Amino acid sequence: MSETRLDTLALHATACDEPFVLREDEFRLLYDRTSRGLWAYVYRLTRDSHTADDLLQETYYRFLRTPATYDGDLHVRNTLYRIATNLVRDRRRRTRPTVSIDHDETPVLAAAHDEVHVTGERTDVRRAMAQLRDRDQQLLWLAYAEGSSHQEIAASLGVRANSVKTLLFRARQRLAALLPRTTRDAGPGGRS
Amino acid sequence: MMTRTCSHEDAVVAAALAGHELDAPLEAHVAGCANCREVHALVSVLHDDRADTLAQAQVPSAGLVWWKATLRARHEDAARATRPITVVAAVTAAAVAGLLVSVAGLLAWWMQDALAAQPIVQALAAAMSTSDPSGAVSGVRLAVWLVAGALLVATPLLLYVALRDE
Numbered sequence: 393m394s395e396t397r398l399d400t401l402a403l404h405a406t407a408c409d410e411p412f413v414l415r416e417d418e419f420r421l422l423y424d425r426t427s428r429g430l431w432a433y434v435y436r437l438t439r440d441s442h443t444a445d446d447l448l449q450e451t452y453y454r455f456l457r458t459p460a461t462y463d464g465d466l467h468v469r470n471t472l473y474r475i476a477t478n479l480v481r482d483r484r485r486r487t488r489p490t491v492s493i494d495h496d497e498t499p500v501l502a503a504a505h506d507e508v509h510v511t512g513e514r515t516d517v518r519r520a521m522a523q524l525r526d527r528d529q530q531l532l533w534l535a536y537a538e539g540s541s542h543q544e545i546a547a548s549l550g551v552r553a554n555s556v557k558t559l560l561f562r563a564r565q566r567l568a569a570l571l572p573r574t575t576r577d578a579g580p581g582g583r584s
Numbered sequence: 585m586m587t588r589t590c591s592h593e594d595a596v597v598a599a600a601l602a603g604h605e606l607d608a609p610l611e612a613h614v615a616g617c618a619n620c621r622e623v624h625a626l627v628s629v630l631h632d633d634r635a636d637t638l639a640q641a642q643v644p645s646a647g648l649v650w651w652k653a654t655l656r657a658r659h660e661d662a663a664r665a666t667r668p669i670t671v672v673a674a675v676t677a678a679a680v681a682g683l684l685v686s687v688a689g690l691l692a693w694w695m696q697d698a699l700a701a702q703p704i705v706q707a708l709a710a711a712m713s714t715s716d717p718s719g720a721v722s723g724v725r726l727a728v729w730l731v732a733g734a735l736l737v738a739t740p741l742l743l744y745v746a747l748r749d750e
Contacts, residue, residue, distance in 0.1 A: 411657035416650055423646040432637040445644055453653045517629045536623075537630035539601040561589055564626065 412456035422468065423452065429538065430472055436533055437480045437526060447483065451476045466544065473548035477530060484526060520570035528563035535560055590619040600627035670747055677743075 414422065427448065434451075435444040454475050462468045521529055530549055534540040535556075545560075546553035590596075592613050599606050606614060606624075614620045692699065699705050712725055 411661060412653070419650055420646040423649060427643050427646070427649075428638050428641055429634075431641050431643045432634055435637060435641070436633075441642070448644065449649055449652055452649055453656060456653055457657065514629050514632075517626070518633065521630075532626070533630065533634075536597065536601075536627040537634040539597070539631075557589065564622070567626070568622070 413459055414456060419452075419456065425465075426469055426472055427452075430476055433473065433530075433533060433538070434476050434480060436521075436537075437529055438483070439522065443483070447476060447479045450479055454479075467547075470544055470547035473534070474550060477549055481526060516571055517567075520567050523570050524563065524566055527559070528566055531556070531560050531563045532567065590617055592617065592620055593623055596620045596624050597627050600624050601631055603631075674743070674747060 412419070430451065431444050431448050434447045435441060438444055438447065451472055455472055460471070462471065521532065524532070527549070531545065534545045534548060535542075540548065542556040543553050545551075545556050551559065592610065595610060596606070596614060599610065600623075605611075614624055708728075712728065
């Protein structure tokens with residue numbers, strides 16, 4: 393979807409009596425570009441693939457049903473992440489987490505991860521991440537897994553851009569505090 | 585554990601995310617900077633984690649998501665469209681009920697002589713008007729009031745249950 397096309401989304405949504413702000417072909421393009429990263433983000437926060445599927449569906453539904461004007465692909469992406477973040481938060485409020493952090497993967501993914509995550513340090517980091525509060529997980533994931541800028545993180549999480557750096561620093565501190573001493577000394581992942 | 589951020593942090597993050605080897609000056613800096621060393625390691629772990637998750641992810645197809653969204657939108661739009669009809673129907677029902685009660689009252693007033701002659705009405709009126717010298721409430725009187733109260737409570741509840749799905 394081009395930026396020109398994005399600029400006309402609001403007009404498209406209000407001028408026509410369509411149920412969604414995008415046509416199907418436009419939606420498919422957007423979905424193909426954003427869905428996998430968004431799913432991974434929601435999955436890392438919920439640690440359940442079925443929940444991630446549901447929240448992904450809900451995220452796009454709300455996006456499609458909300459007329460708005462977007463300033464480009466990044467704006468659309470940040471909006472999707474913002475919706476997903478809010479949905480994860482709402483879901484967490486409604487249901488208490490019952491999944492153990494030691495079994496936080498679906499069987500398929502767990503098996504795959506066991507093959508890949510051969511070092512104890514990496515598993516330690518994953519476990520420590522799972523123990524962090526949602527906001528810290530979101531910050532760390534967006535910054536260090538997605539590579540989002542501070543402005544993008546702010547837009548995705550609904551925080552002020554100039555506070556992202558401080559929030560990230562504190563999140564890293566809390567993560568480090570949860571790591572075993574051996575992992576902490578080597579740095580997360582033990583790669584350094 | 586780090587206690588402060590570093591001006592080289594952004595460059596370290598960018599290099600780790602890109603999967604590039606650090607250039608010599610940056611590598612020398614990372615070797616001596618606990619903050620950047622930790623950030624570099626953390627980015628490597630999380631970025632690899634994301635790559636693994638993406639590789640294993642079975643994201644629903646765009647067509648399926650679109651189809652589900654379309655069904656839901658139709659359902660919600662239909663519910664929204666019929667909501668005014670439901671409200672009008674409820675108001676109409678209330679008006680008709682009020683009219684019926686008024687007509688019944690008028691009929692009762694016109695036919696009070698004929699009604700008064702009915703034994704059951706006489707018995708009911710006697711039960712309602714009889715006052716026990718001891719102050720106790722009679723059984724029939726209590727039953728009539730209980731039925732009236734139950735109807736008052738149950739009617740709005742039944743209306744709510746009947747109309748809530750719409």
